[in-house]
Amino acid sequence: MKISTPNCDNCVFTEELGRDFNIRQKSQGLAASIKNFIRPSYKLVEAVRSLSMRIGFGEIVGFLGPNGAGKTTTLKMLSGLLFPSRGKLEVLGHSPFSREREFLSQISLVMGQKQNLWWDLPPIETFEIHRSIYNLDEKDFRGRIEELIDMLEISDCLETQTRKLSLGQRMRCELAVSLLHRPKVLFLDEPTIGLDILMQKKIRKFLLDYHARFKPTILLTSHYMDDVAALAKRVIVINNGLKIYDGLLSDLTEKMQPEKIITVILNSETFPKIEIPNVNIVSQESNLFRLKAPRENVGKLAAALYNTGLTIDLTIEDTPLEDIIGNLFTEKSNFQQFRTNV
Amino acid sequence: MFSQLKIIMKLWKASIIQSMEYRGSFIFSIFANFFDFIFGLLQYLVFFTAAKSIAGWSSDNMLALYSVFMFIYSLQFIFLYPNIAVLGEMVNTGGLDLLLTKPLDARLFVLLRKISLEELGSLSTSIVLFIWLISKGVFVITFQSVLLFIISIFSALIIVYSIYITLTALAIMLEKMEDASEFIWSLFSFCRYPTDIYPAKMKFLFFTFFPIAYISTVPAQTISGLGSTEPVIYGFIISILSLLISSAIWKKTIRSYTSAGS
Numbered sequence: 001m002k003i004s005t006p007n008c009d010n011c012v013f014t015e016e017l018g019r020d021f022n023i024r025q026k027s028q029g030l031a032a033s034i035k036n037f038i039r040p041s042y043k044l045v046e047a048v049r050s051l052s053m054r055i056g057f058g059e060i061v062g063f064l065g066p067n068g069a070g071k072t073t074t075l076k077m078l079s080g081l082l083f084p085s086r087g088k089l090e091v092l093g094h095s096p097f098s099r100e101r102e103f104l105s106q107i108s109l110v111m112g113q114k115q116n117l118w119w120d121l122p123p124i125e126t127f128e129i130h131r132s133i134y135n136l137d138e139k140d141f142r143g144r145i146e147e148l149i150d151m152l153e154i155s156d157c158l159e160t161q162t163r164k165l166s167l168g169q170r171m172r173c174e175l176a177v178s179l180l181h182r183p184k185v186l187f188l189d190e191p192t193i194g195l196d197i198l199m200q201k202k203i204r205k206f207l208l209d210y211h212a213r214f215k216p217t218i219l220l221t222s223h224y225m226d227d228v229a230a231l232a233k234r235v236i237v238i239n240n241g242l243k244i245y246d247g248l249l250s251d252l253t254e255k256m257q258p259e260k261i262i263t264v265i266l267n268s269e270t271f272p273k274i275e276i277p278n279v280n281i282v283s284q285e286s287n288l289f290r291l292k293a294p295r296e297n298v299g300k301l302a303a304a305l306y307n308t309g310l311t312i313d314l315t316i317e318d319t320p321l322e323d324i325i326g327n328l329f330t331e332k333s334n335f336q337q338f339r340t341n342v
Numbered sequence: 343m344f345s346q347l348k349i350i351m352k353l354w355k356a357s358i359i360q361s362m363e364y365r366g367s368f369i370f371s372i373f374a375n376f377f378d379f380i381f382g383l384l385q386y387l388v389f390f391t392a393a394k395s396i397a398g399w400s401s402d403n404m405l406a407l408y409s410v411f412m413f414i415y416s417l418q419f420i421f422l423y424p425n426i427a428v429l430g431e432m433v434n435t436g437g438l439d440l441l442l443t444k445p446l447d448a449r450l451f452v453l454l455r456k457i458s459l460e461e462l463g464s465l466s467t468s469i470v471l472f473i474w475l476i477s478k479g480v481f482v483i484t485f486q487s488v489l490l491f492i493i494s495i496f497s498a499l500i501i502v503y504s505i506y507i508t509l510t511a512l513a514i515m516l517e518k519m520e521d522a523s524e525f526i527w528s529l530f531s532f533c534r535y536p537t538d539i540y541p542a543k544m545k546f547l548f549f550t551f552f553p554i555a556y557i558s559t560v561p562a563q564t565i566s567g568l569g570s571t572e573p574v575i576y577g578f579i580i581s582i583l584s585l586l587i588s589s590a591i592w593k594k595t596i597r598s599y600t601s602a603g604s
């Protein structure tokens with residue numbers, strides 16, 4: 001599967017990568033069950049249809065898409081777990097599915113719902129086992145553990161049985177275990193799933209710090225758009241196994257959301273006359289006004305409002321990222337238009 | 343290979359610590375298994391109150407078979423069975439996924455990562471029985487017979503290991519995880535008796551495609567001076583063949599592995 005073109009600039013390289021699953025159809029009723037047993041019928045699911053992407057060394061890329069879009073399947077192919085049905089694929093210059101030692105020693109796959117840690121053992125024992133797996137010498141190992149413990153604030157959970165840890169503690173230990181061998185590429189599949197906001201923030205901050213220090217390439221999927229917004233400048237959006245956007249997150253938000261929302265509280269219940277085009281009042285509750293204005297006019301609008309001397313308070317918001325991404329998949333027309341503009 | 347062994351040792355240590363957690367049940371199962379052994383022995387003895395020999399096997403020969411059988415049976419129970427027993431769990435919780443992303447021989451770890459010391463009672467009793475039979479002068483002890491016996495035990499272990507790999511691979515491929523351990527039970531129930539008691543067609547099968555004759559019958563024959571050299575050689579060749587075939591099946595399984603849904 002190794003491709004012939006040299007590909008040294010990209011850490012991850014795929015071309016028309018795809019993976020299908022044959023799902024055995026379940027049948028209802030006895031007769032159908034018997035028939036199905038004798039001649040099982042399969043349904044082909046194209047989990048990933050055709051995905052081409054290039055990711056450079058040290059990049060953080062957010063992988064977005066609704067449930068069932070094919071994100072996890074892609075990560076599984078990239079980490080050598082699943083054999084691709086078609087297309088080209090190279091990670092760190094290796095063909096992942098060959099599962100070469102050298103390749104596997106340089107990657108890590110972290111899945112929010114799956115455990116590296118041994119359930120009945122304290123995390124420190126799992127660390128010890130991973131030390132042998134990755135052949136780390138004692139000194140390196142101690143140093144890295146100290147560092148990770150420090151960054152993740154997990155010194156108090158190392159000796160506790162894993163199953164007695166809270167989800168947040170477990171996830172942080174999970175990250176520590178997965179980073180022990182200092183992978184060059186990190187695949188994170190929903191690393192903050194089920195965690196409370198505070199813990200999500202902690203993990204985000206950790207990942208940022210970690211990336212700043214060691215510059216691994218990170219490919220991240222998450223339910224929580226805040227994760228993606230905080231970590232990744234670049235996003236790849238997929239739907240139904242196809243890539244529909246690949247570029248800067250800021251471009252995506254800007255183009256998908258040409259307007260901003262301005263909330264202003266005045267000391268009057270009538271809105272002053274302001275000579276700025278395309279400003280609309282969306283709603284009014286006594287002296288609280290909600291306005292929409294094009295991105296490029298927001299600055300002028302705010303200045304003008306302050307200059308009236310009537311303004312008590314003013315906030316400018318973007319439409320939440322969740323809604324923008326949601327719109328990608330619902331408002332087809334809007335998005336098609338957007339795509340042609342990119 | 344050596345470093346992988348070191349990791350497996352660590353996993354065993356972990357798995358022993360884990361089973362010690364429930365110390366009461368741990369000690370209980372060791373005893374229970376010891377009595378299992380004695381019961382099995384009594385069964386044979388009851389047989390021989392009625393008959394002088396079974397299919398050409400005297401009671402001493404049968405005891406030799408029993409000690410060989412129990413030796414291999416308890417070894418697989420200690421090292422292999424605990425792993426196949428939790429195979430389904432391993433696949434469903436994504437343990438296999440994570441294992442496959444590690445720079446390891448996944449097969450070795452799927453089959454050997456867990457250990458259960460509960461059969462230690464049967465293992466030691468089978469050795470004691472074996473030593474007792476030596477002291478009783480039941481065995482033919484020459485350089486050649488001992489060498490052949492060692493080879494036959496080695497082949498038996500390789501065959502058992504290959505059967506485990508094949509079963510594990512098939513279970514993963516067909517997503518029938520529970521059936522694998524069921525199969526092991528029935529397989530070993532055949533090995534309790536000398537293959538001579540089965541009809542000719544089955545006997546042929548046991549020496550070829552379903553080579554369980556080499557697990558207990560052939561080693562016991564060899565050390566008791568009942569058999570010839572050929573079965574030992576065949577057994578050795580078949581053990582190597584089965585290892586190769588099982589490896590190929592394993593490779594195919596991993597290639598077609600679909601991994602549990604996200």
Ligand SMILES: Nc1ncnc2c1ncn2[C@@H]1O[C@H](COP(=O)(O)OP(=O)(O)O)[C@@H](O)[C@H]1O
Nearest residue numbers: 021047067068069070071072073600601603604
């Ligand atoms: N092991 C599998 N067997 C069968 N179908 C699968 C398997 N894994 C994923 N799928 C299907 O492939 C599609 C993509 O799934 P997935 O990659 O998990 O999506 P995402 O992670 O984006 O939510 C879904 O329709 C899912 O049902």
Ligand SMILES: [Mg+2]
Nearest residue numbers: 071072073604
């Ligand atoms: Mg997923």
